[in-house]
Amino acid sequence: MVSLLGRLRHMIFTPDVGEASLAVRGFPSRNSRAAAALEGAGTTFITGLGVGTECATAAQTAARLAEVDSARRGFAFEGAAMAMAIRDGLPLGHRRHLAEYRAVADEHRYMTYVGAGWALARLPRPLHRAALSGLTDQVLIWLALDGYGFHQAYFHTDRYIKDKYVDPRPPLVSPDHHDYAPHAVDQGIGRALWFVSGADPALAHTLIERFAPHRRADLYAGLGLAATYAGGASETELAHLIESARDYRECLWQGAIFAAEARARAGLVLPETEATLFALTGLRIADASRIAIETLPTRPTVDGVVAFEVWRTRIRSHCPAAAPMAPKGEM
Structure with a gap:
């Protein structure tokens, strides 16, 4: 069950999945195959971001994301990594979210590092160091x-x-x-x-x-x-x-x-x-x-x-x- 705090984090940090629409972004939609691949990646990233913001622990996050279709699961784990980095960057709670996430999602190691980088674009520069503190490689x-x-x-x-x-x-x-x-x-x-x-x-x-x-x-x-x-x-x-x-x-x-x-x-x-x-x-x-x-x-x-x-x-x-x-x- 998602806590009230989790729902609040989700509301603050997770955009509407419509933001991944090619039409909204102004990108060409040349055929259904290409559109499905690109929009599916974007919406799944946002889904992962939402799960990462609302779950209490990294383990709960990884368990929920494991249910995502395999074609898009990597994007979900990437989005959740962004959420973990944001949570570590904020001066609230502990700063082990990303480190704990790496431990339970090691098979998605590369996507974790890439996803954490998204947080750098959304956080003030003074918070960057804390946001990336869980990345040790x-x-x-x-x-x-x-x-x-x-x-x-x-x-x-x-x-x-x-x-x-x-x-x-x-x-x-x-x-x-x-x-x-x-x-x-x-x-x-x-x-x-x-x-x-x-x-x-x-x-x-x-x-x-x-x-x-x-x-x-x-x-x-x-x-x-x-x-x-x-x-x-x-x-x-x-x-x-x-x-x-x-x-x-x-x-x-x-x-x-x-x-x-x-x-x-x-x-x-x-x-x-x-x-x-x-x-x-x-x-x-x-x-x-x-x-x-x-x-x-x-x-x-x-x-x-x-x-x-x-x-x-x-x-x-x-x-x-x-x-x-x-x-x-x-x-």
């Missing part, structure tokens, strides 16, 4: 900025997509290498572009090509991640994307492998996941997951380089017959 911590970037592009699309806005002070998630933050944020913006484009690979490619060249690698990585995890495009469309974005094929590859590992770890692999991954990488889920696991660093930095970027670089190095990637340049 300093390699994956950059995924929180991926979540932040997604939120900003999804809800402030004109500013972040049309105007190409770059946040001069992105949230601080690590005391070191803060200059790396724009790369993690741009991966999240790239994920959002999959939604902004209505899961249309051709439109997504056009939108990314309007960004400065030094930003495109990270944007394509995010696009490959979202295309694989959320779905919504045909194999023919994805093949055209690979051809049109051939200078960044390694980045699409890297994002797709991230998504494959996230779904494999959670046991949420769908036939569409398999098909999209194969279209973008030529790999099966088990092989993609193995690459992600074997290349993951164990320390926050490797030879002075942010380990999260080392991880992405190692994954890209497995991409066969890829055209040389365009240089990132300076941020």
